Structure formats: structure tokens, C-alpha cells
Amino acid sequence: MVPLQALIFDVDGTLADTEGAHLAAFNQAFASAGLPWRWDESLYVRLLDVSGGKERMAHYLAHHVLRSDAKAPGDITDITDIKPDFDALHAIKTTAYTQQMRAGALALRPGIEAILAAAHQAGLRLAIATTTTESNIDALLRPRLGPDWSQRFEVIEHAGTAPRKKPDPQVYHQTLQRLGLAATECLAIEDSANGLQAARGAGIATIITPNPFTAHHNFEGALRILPSLQDTVIADLHRWHADAGR
Ligand code: XBP
Ligand code: MG
Numbered sequence: 001m002v003p004l005q006a007l008i009f010d011v012d013g014t015l016a017d018t019e020g021a022h023l024a025a026f027n028q029a030f031a032s033a034g035l036p037w038r039w040d041e042s043l044y045v046r047l048l049d050v051s052g053g054k055e056r057m058a059h060y061l062a063h064h065v066l067r068s069d070a071k072a073p074g075d076i077t078d079i080t081d082i083k084p085d086f087d088a089l090h091a092i093k094t095t096a097y098t099q100q101m102r103a104g105a106l107a108l109r110p111g112i113e114a115i116l117a118a119a120h121q122a123g124l125r126l127a128i129a130t131t132t133t134e135s136n137i138d139a140l141l142r143p144r145l146g147p148d149w150s151q152r153f154e155v156i157e158h159a160g161t162a163p164r165k166k167p168d169p170q171v172y173h174q175t176l177q178r179l180g181l182a183a184t185e186c187l188a189i190e191d192s193a194n195g196l197q198a199a200r201g202a203g204i205a206t207i208i209t210p211n212p213f214t215a216h217h218n219f220e221g222a223l224r225i226l227p228s229l230q231d232t233v234i235a236d237l238h239r240w241h242a243d244a245g246r
Contacts, residue, residue: 006127006181006187025093051165109229124234125181130157134158157174187240193218196222205244207229
């Protein structure tokens with residue numbers, strides 16, 4: 001039996017229900033760039049199948065805008081010349097998102113703060129493996145966990161360090177490497193099918209806490225599917241981890 005050494009947390013949808021705020025920030029960026037794009041929640045739920053904000057916008061352009069049948073009847077706009085500068089657009093989106101997060105309205109998901117504190121107390125090592133942009137993590141966690149939040153996490157991997165986005169396992173491989181641990185010594189906590197696939201792709205047993213944007217995802221292969229970590233204690237994590245090793 002390999003003892004549990006570390007917990008690796010996803011960010012968006014896992015530490016907090018952030019996708020609604022990401023959606024608002026995308027739409028703010030489109031408006032300020034003068035782009036006739038507006039994403040509603042049902043479309044965004046589908047677009048979330050593509051990890052990464054820039055990748056999601058490029059996917060939208062290719063599959064929802066440039067497709068000729070996507071045009072409204074009589075719409076004579078020559079869509080072929082819509083080539084947004086995705087880097088610039090994503091920078092506007094990230095500013096809009098971080099402003100929302102720094103305003104502090106959004107709470108961490110139930111049980112997250114308690115499990116982080118209990119894990120630290122129990123000597124479990126903590127890491128973050130996310131697809132999102134680095135500045136988004138600070139904007140989310142600084143107002144909620146304090147200015148020294150990053151000291152709680154030994155390793156923080158994000159879009160800047162792992163450009164191949166989930167479901168590619170790169171971000172988890174790199175997290176394991178920097179922790180110096182085997183996949184079997186860790187548990188991952190995720191909210192989405194892409195996240196589950198990425199963690200499983202690196203061989204890590206994964207606990208899923210779905211949210212309204214991901215509840216319909218296929219979570220086959222998950223170690224546990226829980227509504228949240230609210231009722232989870234460290235002993236549960238050790239037990240489930242031991243089960244995974246059997
Ligand atoms: C989820 C994502 C992110 C966010 C948007 O990240 O796919 O891309 O939706 O953030 P996580 P960016 O792995 O934490 O669930 O616009 O910064 O990409
Ligand atoms: Mg997520």
C-alpha cells in the first residue's frame with residue numbers, strides 16, 4: 001500500500017464556481033472589442049468542452065461563426081474577415097475576470113477552505129494543476145485565502161507552464177514531477193470530464209465534484225463523485241486512496 005502524500009486541486013469549477021464569471025468576462029471582452037459575439041449559458045456549457053480561453057474563442061470562431069449556416073438570414077456581413085487578435089482579446093477578458101474576482105463576491109466551494117486547512121494540518125502536501133491563466137488564480141485566492149495563499153501550495157501549474165490544455169495530462173505530469181511523487185501517492189480533485197481525463201492520463205486517482213456547468217459530463221473512471229467536499233474529512237481521502245490502490 002502506497003500512502004497518500006499529496007492532494008492536487010483543479011481551480012475553475014473545483015475551488016470555486018468560476019465559470020459564470022469567466023462567461024461574463026468573455027462577453028465583456030467581445031463588447032469592448034466591438035465583436036458581435038454574445039455567449040449565453042447554454043452555449044457556454046458546450047464551449048467548455050474546449051479547455052483554455054483562447055482555444056475556446058478560436059473554436060467558437062471556427063465552429064460557430066465561420067460555419068456559413070451560422071449566419072442569420074439576410075446577414076451580409078463578410079464573416080471571412082473576422083480574425084480577432086485572440087491574445088489581445090484574451091488579455092481584455094483576463095482583466096475583466098480578475099477585476100470581478102478581486103471584488104471578492106464569489107466564495108470558495110463548500111468544504112474547500114476546511115479541507116485545505118485539514119490537509120495541511122495532517123501533513124498532506126498541496127498542489128494546483130489548472131488550465132487557467134496564472135493571474136486568475138491569484139485574483140481568486142488572494143481575497144479568500146489571504147496574501148500568502150500561494151505558500152499553501154508547494155506546486156502551482158497553470159496555462160503559462162503547461163500549454164497543452166486538459167484533457168492532455170501535461171499539467172498533471174509536470175505537477176507530479178515537481179512534487180517528486182508517483183501518481184499513486186496522490187489524489188486529484190476535479191470538476192470536469194477534461195480534468196478527469198487529464199488526471200487519469202497521468203495515472204492519478206481522481207475525485208470529482210461536479211458543478212452546474214459540468215453536471216452532465218461523463219465521469220466514468222472517477223474514484224468518487226461528490227456534490228462537494230463539504231462533508232469530506234482527511235480520513236475519507238486516505239480510505240478512498242487506499243481503495244484506489246487495491
Ligand atoms: C478551466 C478552463 C479555463 C477557464 C478560462 O480551467 O478551461 O480555461 O475556463 O480560463 P481549470 P482562461 O483547469 O482550472 O478547470 O480564459 O484563463 O483560459
Ligand atoms: Mg475545472
